[in-house]
Amino acid sequence: MSGALLLPLRPSRWLTGGALLLSLLLFLALFVAQLPLSVRLLLLPVAAAASLHWVVSHGLRRGPFALTAVEWLGEGRWRLTDGRGKRLAARRLAGGVVHHRWVAVPFAAGRRRYSLLLTADAVEAEALRRLRVRLLAE
Structure with a gap:
C-alpha cells in the first residue's frame, strides 16, 4: 500500500459504553469487597477519577492527551x-x-x-x- x-x-459510543459498564462493575466490586470501610472510601474517588479519565480520553476523545x-x-x-x-x-x-x-x-x-x-x-x-x-x- x-x-x-x-x-x-470520532468519539466512540462502543468505548464509552464499555468503559461506563466496567466502571459500574468496579464500583460494585468495591462495594462488596472484604476491605475495611475506610479503605473502600479511599479507593472510591481513585476509581472514579480513573474511570472518568478513561471515558473522556478514549471514548469521547477529549482532553489534552486524547x-x-x-x-x-x-x-x-x-x-x-x-x-x-x-x-x-x-x-x-x-x-x-x-x-x-x-x-x-x-x-x-x-x-x-x-x-x-x-x-x-x-x-x-x-x-x-x-x-x-x-x-x-x-
Missing part, C-alpha cells in the same frame, strides 16, 4: 494529533491487536506513550479497513 493514510477520529487523529506517512513513520491540536512524530511499538471491528495499537512520541483504541464506530469503514491492512503489513 502506498500513499499516506489519515484517520480523523488522540484526535492518526496519520501513517509511509516508511514506518506515523503522526499523532492530540487533544491540544499538537502534531507528534510517533513510532509504532511492538504489540497491539488488529481485529475486524477494532484496533489497539501502542505508539511512542518522544518520552510519552499513547494507545490507539479504535472501534468501527469511531472512523469511516474504508479508513479502518486500510488501517488494518497497513498494520498487518508492518
Whole structure:
C-alpha cells in the first residue's frame, strides 16, 4: 500500500459504553469487597477519577492527551494529533491487536506513550479497513 493514510477520529459510543459498564462493575466490586470501610472510601474517588479519565480520553476523545487523529506517512513513520491540536512524530511499538471491528495499537512520541483504541464506530469503514491492512503489513 502506498500513499499516506489519515484517520480523523470520532468519539466512540462502543468505548464509552464499555468503559461506563466496567466502571459500574468496579464500583460494585468495591462495594462488596472484604476491605475495611475506610479503605473502600479511599479507593472510591481513585476509581472514579480513573474511570472518568478513561471515558473522556478514549471514548469521547477529549482532553489534552486524547488522540484526535492518526496519520501513517509511509516508511514506518506515523503522526499523532492530540487533544491540544499538537502534531507528534510517533513510532509504532511492538504489540497491539488488529481485529475486524477494532484496533489497539501502542505508539511512542518522544518520552510519552499513547494507545490507539479504535472501534468501527469511531472512523469511516474504508479508513479502518486500510488501517488494518497497513498494520498487518508492518
